[in-house]
Amino acid sequence: SAVISQKPSRDICQRGTSLTIQCQVDSQVTMMFWYRQQPGQSLTLIATANQGSEATYESGFVIDKFPISRPNLTFSTLTVSNMSPEDSSIYLCSVASGNYNEQFFGPGTRLTVL
Amino acid sequence: DQQVKQNSPSLSVQEGRISILNCDYTNSMFDYFLWYKKYPAEGPTFLISISSIKDKNEDGRFTVFLNKSAKHLSLHIVPSQPGDSAVYFCAAYSSGAGSYQLTFGKGTKLSVIP
Numbered sequence: 001s002a003v004i005s006q007k008p009s010r011d012i013c014q015r016g017t018s019l020t021i022q023c024q025v026d027s028q029v030t031m032m033f034w035y036r037q038q039p040g041q042s043l044t045l046i047a048t049a050n051q052g053s054e055a056t057y058e059s060g061f062v063i064d065k066f067p068i069s070r071p072n073l074t075f076s077t078l079t080v081s082n083m084s085p086e087d088s089s090i091y092l093c094s095v096a097s098g099n100y101n102e103q104f105f106g107p108g109t110r111l112t113v114l
Numbered sequence: 115d116q117q118v119k120q121n122s123p124s125l126s127v128q129e130g131r132i133s134i135l136n137c138d139y140t141n142s143m144f145d146y147f148l149w150y151k152k153y154p155a156e157g158p159t160f161l162i163s164i165s166s167i168k169d170k171n172e173d174g175r176f177t178v179f180l181n182k183s184a185k186h187l188s189l190h191i192v193p194s195q196p197g198d199s200a201v202y203f204c205a206a207y208s209s210g211a212g213s214y215q216l217t218f219g220k221g222t223k224l225s226v227i228p
Contacts (some may be wrong), residue, residue: 042218107158
């Protein structure tokens, strides 16, 4: 399994500002994923990020709100733009195993928007 | 519409007894199922998975059973230990979709009482 770290681990932000979350993996991976877990809800996939191409967003998520970068095979960022209290969630990145049958998750970033 | 459902938000079990966590799904395209364990302030940790070509997969104290006709799977933990206390998420995906998008249930909080 991969070792995944995220920064920051938590943050409290003001409405209207933006926050960039970093995800670092200890090995090269093709596919990285960004999820959101709203309070009391299940994990929901925001987008899939492949190196060298634009991220693929799921229904309900748009690039202007959640821009993603994937500059290399071990790193990705997710920005939560123009935040509102509804964006208060845990944001997690994950990577797929070599055979894509399992995904391994980072520790998450707990975001609170006031 | 929730495609993966965990109808029990919580479960309490005595140490040493069996814990049974249940999961139902509605999407017949799902052909791979995973269980994750999540401690507070940590990301989900992969536990065990099962392909739809099997009806049982075992790994130590953890066994997952799949009933395709009923679209139901369950995770058995025997014997339960206090360290198993966590939130357990059921997840599924369709390998044919090519996106490796995991669809999660809302989780079941397991408490193992010493």
